[in-house]
Amino acid sequence: AAGVIQSPRHLIKEKRETATLKCYPIPRHDTVYWYQQGPGQDPQFLISFYEKMQSDKGSIPDRFSAQQFSDYHSELNMSSLELGDSALYFCASSLRVSNTEAFFGQGTRLTVV
Amino acid sequence: AQTVTQSQPEMSVQEAETVTLSCTYDTSENNYYLFWYKQPPSRQMILVIRQEAYKQQNATENRFSVNFQKAAKSFSLKISDSQLGDTAMYFCASRGTSYGKLTFGQGTILTVHP
Numbered sequence: 001a002a003g004v005i006q007s008p009r010h011l012i013k014e015k016r017e018t019a020t021l022k023c024y025p026i027p028r029h030d031t032v033y034w035y036q037q038g039p040g041q042d043p044q045f046l047i048s049f050y051e052k053m054q055s056d057k058g059s060i061p062d063r064f065s066a067q068q069f070s071d072y073h074s075e076l077n078m079s080s081l082e083l084g085d086s087a088l089y090f091c092a093s094s095l096r097v098s099n100t101e102a103f104f105g106q107g108t109r110l111t112v113v
Numbered sequence: 114a115q116t117v118t119q120s121q122p123e124m125s126v127q128e129a130e131t132v133t134l135s136c137t138y139d140t141s142e143n144n145y146y147l148f149w150y151k152q153p154p155s156r157q158m159i160l161v162i163r164q165e166a167y168k169q170q171n172a173t174e175n176r177f178s179v180n181f182q183k184a185a186k187s188f189s190l191k192i193s194d195s196q197l198g199d200t201a202m203y204f205c206a207s208r209g210t211s212y213g214k215l216t217f218g219q220g221t222i223l224t225v226h227p
Binding site for chain 1: 160204215217218219
């Protein structure tokens with residue numbers, strides 16, 4: 001069965017650079033979530049989209065933005081990167097009407113140097 | 114708002130034995146969902162088991178079962194016949210609606226010893 005695909009899997013950026021993380025949800029899933037997991041920490045919710053509209057917002061810095069496109073894939077754009085942005089970024093998807101749990105991608109490990 | 118608390122930073126168990134991981138939560142929702150996720154060294158987030166709050170029966174998935182105490186807001190995970198592959202970080206999580214965001218606990222590192 002198809003899973004949530006995230007790209008790239010690993011990314012190294014310098015301070016003040018920009019990064020774009022991509023997420024391809026499970027086919028027919030209409031909701032996408034982004035989470036940030038720092039070293040030794042639990043995942044923290046950043047933002048979610050339902051049917052291409054932002055549905056909820058968590059502790060996402062103003063330097064970050066995200067959107068969901070017509071094909072339901074989502075991108076997380078991160079600008080003016082800081083060392084503290086180094087983390088594992090997860091995308092998850094779900095189908096709202098079926099009341100199922102969210103399925104996670106394998107994550108993108110971002111290292112800011 | 115929801116909060117999830119895991120008070121055991123680390124646990125260990127011998128292979129084939131049983132271990133219980135603790136989790137407490139707080140929520141203002143009338144209906145909510147509780148989960149246990151496993152995160153092995155690969156860092157993949159794997160759903161272990163889920164519980165819907167309106168269901169009184171405790172969820173079971175093979176060697177994994179939960180003890181859901183709604184009044185006490187407690188949601189513990191029991192792993193029977195522990196295997197070396199169970200070694201991982203385990204996160205307890207809650208969700209207020211069928212499509213809402215997950216709130217995670219701090220995690221418990223479980224080590225299964227041969």
